[in-house]
Amino acid sequence: METTRPPLAELDRRGLAVLVETLWQRGFTVIGPTVRDGAIVLAELASADDLPHGWGVETEAGRYRLHRRDDRAAFAHSAGPQSWKTFLHPPRARLWQADRAEDGTVVVREEDDPPPRYAFLGVRPCDLRAIAVQDRVLTGGAFADPVYGPRRTGVFIVVVECTEPGGVCFCASMGTGPGLPDGSAYDLALTETVESDGLRYLIRAGSPDGEDLLAELPTRSTDGERARTAVADAAGRMGREMDATDLRSLMAGTMTAERWDQVADRCLTCGNCTMVCPTCFCTTTEETTDLTGDHAERWRRWDSCFDLDFSYLHGTGPVRSSARSRYRQWLTHKLGTWYDQFGSSGCVGCGRCIAWCPVGIDITEEVAALRTEAATAEGTP
Numbered sequence: 001m002e003t004t005r006p007p008l009a010e011l012d013r014r015g016l017a018v019l020v021e022t023l024w025q026r027g028f029t030v031i032g033p034t035v036r037d038g039a040i041v042l043a044e045l046a047s048a049d050d051l052p053h054g055w056g057v058e059t060e061a062g063r064y065r066l067h068r069r070d071d072r073a074a075f076a077h078s079a080g081p082q083s084w085k086t087f088l089h090p091p092r093a094r095l096w097q098a099d100r101a102e103d104g105t106v107v108v109r110e111e112d113d114p115p116p117r118y119a120f121l122g123v124r125p126c127d128l129r130a131i132a133v134q135d136r137v138l139t140g141g142a143f144a145d146p147v148y149g150p151r152r153t154g155v156f157i158v159v160v161e162c163t164e165p166g167g168v169c170f171c172a173s174m175g176t177g178p179g180l181p182d183g184s185a186y187d188l189a190l191t192e193t194v195e196s197d198g199l200r201y202l203i204r205a206g207s208p209d210g211e212d213l214l215a216e217l218p219t220r221s222t223d224g225e226r227a228r229t230a231v232a233d234a235a236g237r238m239g240r241e242m243d244a245t246d247l248r249s250l251m252a253g254t255m256t257a258e259r260w261d262q263v264a265d266r267c268l269t270c271g272n273c274t275m276v277c278p279t280c281f282c283t284t285t286e287e288t289t290d291l292t293g294d295h296a297e298r299w300r301r302w303d304s305c306f307d308l309d310f311s312y313l314h315g316t317g318p319v320r321s322s323a324r325s326r327y328r329q330w331l332t333h334k335l336g337t338w339y340d341q342f343g344s345s346g347c348v349g350c351g352r353c354i355a356w357c358p359v360g361i362d363i364t365e366e367v368a369a370l371r372t373e374a375a376t377a378e379g380t381p
Contacts, residue, residue, distance in 0.1 A: 009219035011190075011201040016074070017048040019158070019188075020121065022216055028119035028156055031087060033080065038066060040080040042087070045121065052077060059166040059239070059351065062360030071194045075122055078166025079350045083278030084120055084127055085134060088155070092301045093147045095285070100294040119156040125177035126169075126348040128159055128184055130278035136342050137281050147300070156209065159189045163230040167239035168351030170364055174244055176348045178234040188214060191227035202227035240351060242364040243371060247345060251336030254370045255328070263366055264324035266359045271304035273353035273361075274330065279346045282310070305329050331366065 011019065023030050030045045035052045045051065051074040058065045059078060069076060098108045123131070135152065138145035162171070162178035171177030180189055187210035191202040202224045205211040274280040284303040289296045303310055306326050311319035320326045338346035347363070354362050 008222050008224040009203050009214065009217075010222035010224070011203050011217060011219055013048075013072070013199045015218045016051075016190075016199075016201055018217055019213075020045060020048045022213060023119040023121070023156065026213070027117055029116040030119045030121055031084075032121035033075070033077070035066065039064065040066070040077050042080070042082045042084065048074075051075075051122075056164070057166060059168045059355045060360075061168065061354050061362045062357055064355045072199060073192060073194055074199070075160045075190075075192045076164045076194075078162070078164070078169055079124060079127070079352050081276055081352070081356055083276070083350070083352070084123060084131055085278055085281075087118060087120075088131070088151045089134060089138065089145075089148050089281060090151075092299055095146070095298045095300055097295065097297040115151040117154055118151070119158065121158045121160075123157055123159045123186070124162055124171075124350070125159060125180050125184070126171040126174070126350045127278055128157065128186060129174075129176040129181070129348045130350070131157075132185065133279045133342065133344060133346065133348070134281060136344075137279075140342075156213075157186045157188075159184070159186045159206075161189065161191045161227075161231050163192060163227075163234050165234050165238050166351060166355075168354040168362075169238050169349065170240035170242050170351060171349035172235045172238050173240075173242040173364075174345065174347060174349035179231040186210070191224075191231060193227050193230055195226075200227070240354070240362070240364045242347075242349070242367055244345070247335040247367070248337075248339045250367070250370060250374065251332040254374050255332070257370055257373050259366065259369045259373055260324045260328050262369075263327055263361060264322065266361055267323045267327050268358060269306040269323050269326055270358060271306040272356050272358065273363075274304040274306060275302065276352040276356045277334075278348060278350060278352070279334075280304075284310075305333070331363070335367070 020030055031042055032045045033040050033052050034043050034045065034050045035055055040052050040055065040057060053072045053074050054069050055077060056067050056069045057077045058067055094111050096108055096110045098106055100106050138148040159180060161180060165178055175181060186206040189204050189206055193200045205214045282303045282305060283300050285298055285300050287296060287298050308318045313319060320329055334346040
């Protein structure tokens with residue numbers, strides 16, 4: 001006997017505008033994609049008109065370009081240079097400040113200003129997985145991060161499933177997209193399709209808060225078949241592919257591979273890959289004082305394992321002084337020892353590190369080369 005699917009909801013473009021307005025009315029600062037400086041970036045949205053309607057992107061190794069589309073789709077683009085960690089784990093954050101009084105005593109004040117109440121609109125499934133990874137890294141241990149935790153609490157997440165993957169995307173290989181994987185935590189999920197009479201958004205709730213907001217939107221019933229088909233088709237049109245089989249063992253078994261020398265000949269150790277990566281989390285601290293010496297502040301900022309000072313030991317110098325050792329550290333941690341620390345890979349297949357590498361180093365190509373070298377050393381075909 002054939003079962004009947006439960007009715008699904010659908011928004012049109014006007015409904016998308018109502019969604020943004022409703023989030024604002026509920027006190028959220030709405031963050032989403034918009035066009036700025038030749039890229040699609042994440043920024044505060046005043047309305048749905050700020051979304052990148054009619055813009056797409058072309059990505060390849062070391063290349064990112066905007067292009068005009070023939071339609072008004074708002075989410076027909078792949079990941080830009082930013083990820084949502086920019087707002088949850090910001091590039092710079094003040095930890096405390098201190099002042100010396102006239103009597104010589106020092107008063108230290110920790111930062112306790114409440115962070116913005118964020119609503120994220122347009123989170124891709126791969127980036128949703130990245131947020132979950134950073135949740136484990138920064139709040140899942142014995143010492144919760146004092147900046148990330150308050151910013152993450154109460155975030156309203158609107159996911160948009162991918163229907164047009166980019167040239168460097170490989171989320172299907174990593175099991176993180178283009179549709180929402182089972183068990184994903186979100187509030188609302190959208191799937192955009194371009195119809196002859198305009199844009200349509202399949203919408204469904206993933207939390208009680210999402211259900212409550214969905215009830216306020218101008219929806220209509222739909223079977224959602226076209227939207228589901230578009231997502232399924234996207235899985236077969238990935239720009240890249242990575243064999244993710246037992247990456248931990250592959251990384252551990254290729255520490256002396258010649259491939260590391262080849263990639264080091266190209267790597268500039270600029271750290272772009274760690275800056276755009278949605279899961280990289282390393283930081284350092286710096287102290288500043290005013291000219292009087294009576295006021296001091298401690299700031300935390302992003303750091304990178306490509307920085308010489310990252311592994312600096314006093315009296316010894318940098319532990320990883322070569323480009324070979326620094327690139328190897330980044331890749332073997334991301335794909336290998338991350339499993340030991342956090343129970344999963346640190347890569348979600350977004351492809352940002354490929355597009356924004358100045359010399360076009362491709363993580364999927366490097367993994368494939370390491371597999372080939374390992375197989376050759378073992379004498380397997």
